[in-house]
Amino acid sequence: MSGIVSYGAYIPCHKIETGEIASVWGADGSAWAKNLNVYSKSVPGPDEDVITISVEATRQAMKRAKLNGDNIGAIYTGSESHPYAVKPTSTIVAQAIRATPHLTAADFEFACKAGTAAIQACMGMVADKQVENGIAIGVDTSQGAPGDALEYSASAGGGALIIGSKKVIADINHTTSYTTDTPDFWRREGQKYPRHGGRFTGKPAFFKHVMSCGLKTMKMAGTEAKDYDYIVTHQPNGKFPIRAAKALGFTAEQFETGLLTPRIGNTYSGAIFLGLAAILDIAKPGDRILAVAYGSGAGSDGFDITVTENIEKMDRSETVEDMISRMKILNYATYAKYRGKLRMGGSN
């Protein structure tokens, strides 16, 4: 059986509050914050992108597992904001952690569940003994057009999971997927910002897929909500995951630890990795976790996970909560500069 050998996370140290964004557009900040259940969101610095965040998260995972690059046979990076249209992310990450040249690598783009698709790919490689360890990464520096509803939530961050079969800190007991073509969110080639289907992103998109995949995973595992200590789902805002978790029979005690969007915004491909990392930061041996990712137009991936005794031997310092507590507030002008929303002199 393959499982999680180690995990790492990274959240940029800047954030902007919902009220600050709303004030620029003459909107009611407290109403937006309440309606989305998003009160602040992370903002990548001017020198941060999917590659730097991937490297930071992967280095933390490598350090925790006391592994070096020679132990890594595969790296797959899932994101919908890879810095280059033509030039891979995963090879740069591989080079940075000194895993080159004897490994396989690829970039995944599969909406917000590109990272969990990478987990499943690594699980297959490990199960087939093609590699000893593979790294699955989910990271985004997501885009929201100025003034659009997405601007209140689209943020940055992500995580990395080392998938292997030895010294696992958590067994992945089961995984399954629920996949349809449901186009509720998209960005065409060359477009700077994505478009979305408004309320269509809810019931027929997020809820249908997360609920169906969650139920399918539990059926496969022969479990019920009460059998889990934690649930973490994709979290495009702070309301959808709560509603989905409750509908699946989970309580606040089970979903609050992995629910980060109210404080850091929607990190897209990174959301489930960061939520899972926050849970692993405090999990005890025997704890059971249900994780359900969702990607617009891509579907859902579900994972039934059990934490092992090895987690107590791992140095779990520098937690997700530590990263969140260090975040400094930006004003909109600095946020606009950092996110490249200002037209600079001499630029087109």
Place this chain on the structure above:
Amino acid sequence: MRDVSVIGIGITKFGELWEKSLRELGLETGLAAISDAGITSKDIDALYIGNMAAGSTLQQEHVSALIADYCGLTNLNVPATRVEAASASGGLAIRQGYMAIAGGFIDVAVVGGAEKMTDVSDSESSYTVSMGSDEQWESQAGATFASLHAMIAQSHMDEYGTSREELSAVSEKNHYHASLNPMAQFPFQVSGEDVSNSGMVSSPLRMLDCAPNSDGAAAVVLCATDKAKKLKKESIRIIGSGQASDTLSLHHRKYLNRLPAIGIAAKRAFKSCGKKTKDLDLVEVHDNFTITEIIALEEIGIFKRGKAASMGFKGETRLGGKIAVNTSGGLKARGHAPGATGIAQVVEIVQQLRGEAGKRQIKGAKIGLAENHGGTAATAVVHILEAD
């Protein structure tokens, strides 16, 4: 002129019907109405379709032929005509069918209205709806229907003292009625306080003052009354029909707080049947905003000018009050699918006059009025129906 009766009705639930296309909605309600009437496609002489937005939201014009095709009427070459008058498209389609039968040109017409408003973004649907205003003077300048009706509301409040609480009472009452209607988009109650505290759209109008842009469809089968009697169908006669126009842009009018085309259309409808407002058991009015229900009731003459808001606040327009207004839930809570709305109003009147309105039934209802208008009532159409 011949008498005209409604012998069949069909309606879908209004709302976000993402799993259904325009043609499916048209087919579903058309078949329901035909089945209810107990006729076959061979009995149909003409098809009239109310639709406002398919060209803009679905890139589909020629909707009349589309619906005829999907209803299986093309092999009989049944003539099909689309009627467009913004949100009055449905009511006006009924009037076309009514006139064709009353004039002796045909015996049976199926009149359907269908609209898909939620397959596009909110801004796109709002833009489409704004096409019903004056492009040169209003929409091009940034005026939306919410802002135009906000000016109407503000003027009404200034002149007649209409209050925030009285506007809220309209929405609260219509949501209560919708809670009794299984086909309503929002079949739940809200309090007046909920309405008064909902998000501001355009002062003084708040979110719960405004009707949604919905998907939905409705259809009726109209038949010459003498033929309906031969078919031994229970029929509800259309005893009055009136239509009127006004300036398309609001600023060209003498009064900002009146919608005179509604009153003129109602006067014409009453004149054609000799009835008076005191004869009415119920009315369905076009409450695209709470203020519009208030003004429509004043224009029709059910309440004196400046008095409708306070009468509504006292409960006189509620089920069990002096006259029940919008027992369906109205545009606010049953939903507003522009091309279907005017037909859905007539469906509600027919259900009430047949005694088939379930929990919202008005006991012994005999006469009902439906008022449907487009834009800021640049087109208004009124029908009065009576149970035989």
